[in-house]
Amino acid sequence: MFNIVFLLRWTTKADIISTVEFNHTGELLATGDKGGRVVIFQQEIENKSLPQFRSEYNVYSTFQSHEPEFDYLKSLEIEEKINKIRWLPQKNAAQFLLSTNDKTIKLWKISERDKRPDGYNLKEDDGRCKDPNSITSLRVPVLIPMDLMVEASPRRVFANAHTYHINSVSVNSDHETYLSADDLRINLWHLEITDRSFNIVDIKPANMEELTEVITAAEFHPHQCNTFVYSSSKGIIRLCDMRESALCDRHTKLFEEPEDPSNRSFFSEIISSISDVKFSHSGRYMMTRDYLSVKIWDLNMENRPVETYQVHEYLRSKLCSLYENDCIFDKFECCWNGNDSVVMTGSYNNFFRMFDRSQRRDVMLEASRENSKPMQVLKPRKVCAGGKRKKDEISVDSLDFNKKILHTAWHPQDNIIAVATTNNLYIFQDKIN
Amino acid sequence: MIGCAFDAQNLISISLRKIQSSRTQRGGIKLHKNLLVTYVLRNARQFYLNKNASQAQRSPPYEDEVAVREKQDYLELTGSFTELADDFYCNFTGAEADSWHCGAHQPHGQLTEMPHQDASSCALVSPNDSDLMLSEACWSCADKSWELPVPNTQANQKTVLDLDTHVVTTVTNGYFHSDCCAQPKQPQGAQCHRKRKMDTSYFIVDPEFYLPDFVPVPFKRMRSDDDSHSDSEQLDNTNISNLISVLGSGGLSEFVSWQQTDLEQIFGTQTICLKHTLFTGSGWTRAIEAF
Numbered sequence: 232m233f234n235i236v237f238l239l240r241w242t243t244k245a246d247i248i249s250t251v252e253f254n255h256t257g258e259l260l261a262t263g264d265k266g267g268r269v270v271i272f273q274q275e276i277e278n279k280s281l282p283q284f285r286s287e288y289n290v291y292s293t294f295q296s297h298e299p300e301f302d303y304l305k306s307l308e309i310e311e312k313i314n315k316i317r318w319l320p321q322k323n324a325a326q327f328l329l330s331t332n333d334k335t336i337k338l339w340k341i342s343e344r345d346k347r348p349d350g351y352n353l354k355e356d357d358g359r360c361k362d363p364n365s366i367t368s369l370r371v372p373v374l375i376p377m378d379l380m381v382e383a384s385p386r387r388v389f390a391n392a393h394t395y396h397i398n399s400v401s402v403n404s405d406h407e408t409y410l411s412a413d414d415l416r417i418n419l420w421h422l423e424i425t426d427r428s429f430n431i432v433d434i435k436p437a438n439m440e441e442l443t444e445v446i447t448a449a450e451f452h453p454h455q456c457n458t459f460v461y462s463s464s465k466g467i468i469r470l471c472d473m474r475e476s477a478l479c480d481r482h483t484k485l486f487e488e489p490e491d492p493s494n495r496s497f498f499s500e501i502i503s504s505i506s507d508v509k510f511s512h513s514g515r516y517m518m519t520r521d522y523l524s525v526k527i528w529d530l531n532m533e534n535r536p537v538e539t540y541q542v543h544e545y546l547r548s549k550l551c552s553l554y555e556n557d558c559i560f561d562k563f564e565c566c567w568n569g570n571d572s573v574v575m576t577g578s579y580n581n582f583f584r585m586f587d588r589s590q591r592r593d594v595m596l597e598a599s600r601e602n603s604k605p606m607q608v609l610k611p612r613k614v615c616a617g618g619k620r621k622k623d624e625i626s627v628d629s630l631d632f633n634k635k636i637l638h639t640a641w642h643p644q645d646n647i648i649a650v651a652t653t654n655n656l657y658i659f660q661d662k663i664n
Numbered sequence: 665m666i667g668c669a670f671d672a673q674n675l676i677s678i679s680l681r682k683i684q685s686s687r688t689q690r691g692g693i694k695l696h697k698n699l700l701v702t703y704v705l706r707n708a709r710q711f712y713l714n715k716n717a718s719q720a721q722r723s724p725p726y727e728d729e730v731a732v733r734e735k736q737d738y739l740e741l742t743g744s745f746t747e748l749a750d751d752f753y754c755n756f757t758g759a760e761a762d763s764w765h766c767g768a769h770q771p772h773g774q775l776t777e778m779p780h781q782d783a784s785s786c787a788l789v790s791p792n793d794s795d796l797m798l799s800e801a802c803w804s805c806a807d808k809s810w811e812l813p814v815p816n817t818q819a820n821q822k823t824v825l826d827l828d829t830h831v832v833t834t835v836t837n838g839y840f841h842s843d844c845c846a847q848p849k850q851p852q853g854a855q856c857h858r859k860r861k862m863d864t865s866y867f868i869v870d871p872e873f874y875l876p877d878f879v880p881v882p883f884k885r886m887r888s889d890d891d892s893h894s895d896s897e898q899l900d901n902t903n904i905s906n907l908i909s910v911l912g913s914g915g916l917s918e919f920v921s922w923q924q925t926d927l928e929q930i931f932g933t934q935t936i937c938l939k940h941t942l943f944t945g946s947g948w949t950r951a952i953e954a955f
Binding site: 309 | 671672675678682690691692694695696697699700703704707708711
């Protein structure tokens, strides 16, 4: 899957994209931004039956999910930035998604309205009430077509359950519960119940002096409703089974790769911190992203990953500068393609990488305006770590660390990818010959 | 190695700035990021201590004492600090298992230093922290007295600014949250098995205390009644001060002189006067002690 063509680019007017997520069919693509807004794009397929088809994603709905809040007790502002969006499986005509900022999770219903009632007996067309005495005959109101209107309404608000900053939300395969994770705790919710949640993981030490690691990401298993994983800042992934105990402080499995002592540096702890964890669609593997690499783990083997891909090893010698400019704290996400054969993650200079697991190939591509001609095939990019720079290679020192791709998403069925730069959403698809 | 040493100092300075700036950033302090920054601080500190330890072995001991006394710096800091420290602490290995434990990976084995040009590639495997602490331990475990070279104060007394109430109080007998030891004494029974004393005058506000609206029913884990009672008692009956666990003793005085300017610039625009006393000896102090 390495003939990627540019499809389209959407630009947010003022804000930074903070999350990207396809729904379960891939028809809808949701983005959240730093301003608390959610923008949903809908796929409009032109002639999908033809060998060469081109998908368009157009704006479907926009709404303000979260507003800035103020915690008066702690004198802290709560950012409205959307940290995560997760779609619920579709059960009826409406779509549902969970969006979360640092403290509050909300369930939104997105529904279409393309008909309106007409012919009320007691109301005028403009809504004014009629005098009942003036009615001489009755008629049955009918539904008449109208311009499509997409409404987003908040159906549930799950608040006041997290002391620390929420980093993950994951819907369970039972379609009834979901988990939310902050730095030190994971809570289990029922989608219908907002005033209570179950705490299933708590790694806060009795004495905060003994704090050594925090939770960085958590996700439910795609098929086993009793299983979930959470990653930590120490590079450890813990798999928990909720059937074993009500409180999952003791893990069922612990996945950790021993540190290579030859790579030890001042920043070893930072670069080993896991920023994202994702189960494969099959449920057999999981993928983790730390600062420099992507690792694929077999759930049946805990002592080391089965595959490791270096995303930008050339940055290892630049860690001091990256620490100074805070880039070393960037949290890159990763994603699987539909059949788990390819994984993708972002990097700097608006580069993103794809690793084909089956063919052992990888490619680095760039999301940029220069490559944004319709159906233009993206050219592979290469970074020169040192020595003589070849033609078309870019030097490490020339990389723009302000241009970073932290969020990517892959269509669940087709080879369509969404890549978010700072304030641009790029959609690419596989060129079909 | 000179490059590495300078980078360690630089890293400490940068890290302090990050911690300071995190206190005023929007959305509150990021626990994860600050925890990682403290790891960098720890690594840089370890490197610097190891370097000084190797240098100290080559110079007569009395010169160190004099140099230490001369280099005690009283750093005039001005600032007003927002609420902190319910968010994070980083703990560092003490001499014994029941003292503080360093949460970071503990490298094992002998000290080896790889010559590298810059800190980022500095592969330093340091000895176990406890060994280091033992060699530099200066805890006066026997008499519980803390001889603090604080000028203009009586022995065993310390004046502290409560950051919550802005009340200045004098604490006697040195029951500090920190293990600050002033004098670089020879270890007296360095195998000090005593657990670090918790100064009940200083208690970090647990943010969970401020969750009145959320009824945790039914929690799968219930907070014990003892916990909640002790929390509320502490908060009700004691002065609550928010302490910054940043840095303290342990070989930092050597570069306080060059760092003083940096820190003054960091805190220069703020308004509350704090006095930052750095001691030699082992371990990190837990607080910036106000004077």
